[in-house]
Structures are given as structure tokens and as C-alpha cells.
């Protein structure tokens with residue numbers, strides 16, 4: 279049985295956005311708008327009711343699933359979401375209670391649309407952000423409350439590779455200095471002596487970089503080579519765990535597969551565990567053992583790779599998978615495309631009930647009202663949906 283290396287329990291990461299102002303005005307504006315549309319769409323229904331009572335009636339019907347016009351639906355959804363915000367401040371709810379376990383030597387992929395909170399989770403796990411709520415364990419040690427000083431020895435074991443190989447490397451430092459910086463900081467070497475240089479060259483070689491590059495500057499290299507430099511830097515301290523945050527997204531497809539193969543080789547050689555963050559499900563497929571799908575700060579599905587691709591249970595996962603292009607023409611023709619309507623809602627004013635209900639093709643009344651539990655429906659396959667697995 280593999281050992282759990284990293285675990286999060288109920289991680290919440292809320293970023294304050296400022297004071298909540300004019301909320302009463304907003305609600306008033308929305309309720310007036312809803313009543314106006316309703317009166318226009320159904321001029322003969324309940325003309326005797328006062329505005330307030332009419333609004334309550336409309337909201338009741340909305341929750342019961344009555345089909346209104348798109349405009350009225352959108353207005354009522356926003357009204358409900360805004361009524362649902364408590365307290366004085368508004369927050370960006372980047373992570374809204376995430377449980378995750380990563381085993382030694384495995385790769386967990388994390389997918390979801392831009393802004394759903396993947397990077398925030400990766401950074402919170404590394405304690406680059408303090409979590410608003412929840413707990414983080416590394417190697418069984420509760421590191422939630424560790425100060426940056428106390429985190430220092432653990433930093434050797436937990437590293438990150440960033441998306442943009444162009445901006446992530448200091449242009450004033452040579453490749454050797456970039457890769458070796460952490461070695462000096464952590465006292466692995468006292469100075470840039472011969473042993474230091476040989477060690478850096480060895481790491482470079484492992485990452486497919488040649489010796490001569492050690493005295494060169496990042497701008498002299500291609501995107502793929504720069505990403506190799508970023509990987510070498512992360513690897514220098516021989517970590518156990520690396521967060522790869524969109525590590526191949528900025529690269530050409532052919533270079534992407536080279537870097538993924540390099541990451542896989544390094545994993546085998548050093549027994550590394552990765553949290554591999556990407557918005558692209560076809561990239562994640564090549565490297566992950568297990569995959570989590572995020573939507574608006576929540577983990578909505580989590581499972582081993584095969585189960586997820588062969589038997590997706592959440593309508594959002596199904597929609598993401600249906601968007602992957604098929605190379606086989608036959609398969610491509612028979613593949614059902616699920617087009618999600620509308621935009622991702624704000625993660626400040628979040629929808630009530632299941633956050634996905636505003637875009638979900640199979641949403642029912644309960645979805646507007648009740649938050650679905652994140653539950654294990656098959657061994658190791660978790661999903662947060664009232665109608666998991668239902669046909670779309």
C-alpha cells in the first residue's frame with residue numbers, strides 16, 4: 279500500500295475583495311427586474327399581488343423548476359446567489375473546502391477552467407499562501423500553522439514548476455546560478471566550488487541540458503529548454519513532491535510531450551510525486567495516475583485516470599471530456615459533444631446549491647437548493663452531484 283505523502287482536509291482559501299456595499303440596492307434592483315419581466319411574460323397571472331408577494335411566488339416557482347425565459351432565470355439566479363452572501367465582506371472563494379490525498383511517487387492531475395482555483399490550491403498546499411481554513415499534512419506532519427522559518431527544511435522536499443518558462447527565470451542570472459541558488463540558500467554547498475558546479479552539471483544532464491549551458495543566460499534558450507531549466511531548478515534539492523503548475527501549457531505540442539516524458543523519467547528515477555495542474559484534459563491523461571476535476575473552487579469529481587475517462591460521472595467532467603478532439607474520424611463523428619451554456623459564474627457571488635446548476639444540462643430543483651455531498655460512488659471514485667452518472 280503506497281504511503282500518503284500529502285493530505286489536505288477541508289482547505290478553504292478566501293481572498294478578501296473589499297467591503298460589501300450597495301447589496302440592498304442590488305437585491306432591490308434584481309427583484310424589480312424579475313417582477314417586471316414576469317409581468318411582461320405572464321400579464322394575466324396574479325395581477326392582484328403586491329410586488330413583494332409576487333417576487334416570493336416567482337422565487338418559489340423558480341425553485342420548483344418552472345421554466346421561465348432565460349432572462350428571468352438569469353435574474354432570479356443572481357438574486358438567489360446574492361441573497362446567499364453573508365457577512366460584511368465579499369470574498370473570492372478560490373478554494374471552498376478541498377480534501378485531497380497524494381501518495382508517494384504518484385501523479386495527481388488537477389483540471390478545470392481558468393479561475394476555478396487550481397493554482398491557488400497548489401500554492402496553498404506548498405504554504406505559499408496561508409489557508410483560510412482547513413489542514414495540510416506533509417509526511418504525516420501537520421504543517422498548517424508552520425511559519426516560513428519552520429517551513430524552511432520542508433521547502434527542500436516540496437517544489438514548484440511554473441507555467442511560463444519565459445518569465446519564471448531571472449534574466450540576470452546564468453543557468454548555473456538559477457539552478458544552484460537554492461543549493462547555496464539551503465547550505466547544501468557553502469560556495470560555488472568545483473563540487474557545486476559538478477553537481478549542477480549532473481542535475482542539468484538529468485534534465486537533458488548540456489554542460490556548456492551553465493554559463494549562459496535564459497534568453498539564449500528556447501521555451502522547451504527554459505522549462506528544462508525550471509525543472510532542474512526544482513530538482514536540485516532532491517524533493518519528494520513537485521507542483522507542476524501548467525508546466526507545459528506554454529509549449530508547442532511536440533515539446534510538451536518531451537517535457538512530460540522527462541517528468542515521467544525523473545519520477546521513476548527519484549520516486550517523485552507530482553500535483554500536475556492543467557486546464558487541458560488530454561495533457562493530464564498522459565501523466566496522471568489519478569485526476570481531480572475542479573469547478574468554481576470545489577472538487578467535483580476525483581478518481582483514477584481510467585475510471586474518469588471511461589466512466590465520467592459528473593456532467594461537468596462529461597462536458598470537458600466531450601470537448602477533447604478525437605484523432606479517429608469515425609470516433610469523432612460518433613462522439614457526442616456537450617456544449618455548456620453560459621459563462622462561469624463569479625466566485626464571489628456563487629450560485630446556491632450545486633454551484634454548477636446554472637450551466638448544468640440535467641439540473642433539477644434540488645440542485646438549486648442543496649449542496650451535493652462529495653461522496654465515493656465506486657471504489658476510489660468520488661463525485662459531488664445529485665444525479666451522478668445520469669445520461670445527458
Ligand SMILES: Nc1ncnc2c1ncn2[C@@H]1O[C@H](COP(=O)(O)OP(=O)(O)OP(=O)(O)O)[C@@H](O)[C@H]1O
Pocket residue numbers: 293294370371372390391392393394395396397398399557625
Ligand atoms: N492573491 C490573490 N488575491 C485575490 N484573488 C486571487 C488571488 N489569487 C487568485 N485569486 C482569485 O482566485 C480565483 C482562482 O484563481 P486561480 O489562479 O487559483 O485559478 P486557476 O484555476 O489556477 O486559473 P488559471 O489557470 O487561469 O491560473 C480567481 O478568481 C483569481 O482571480
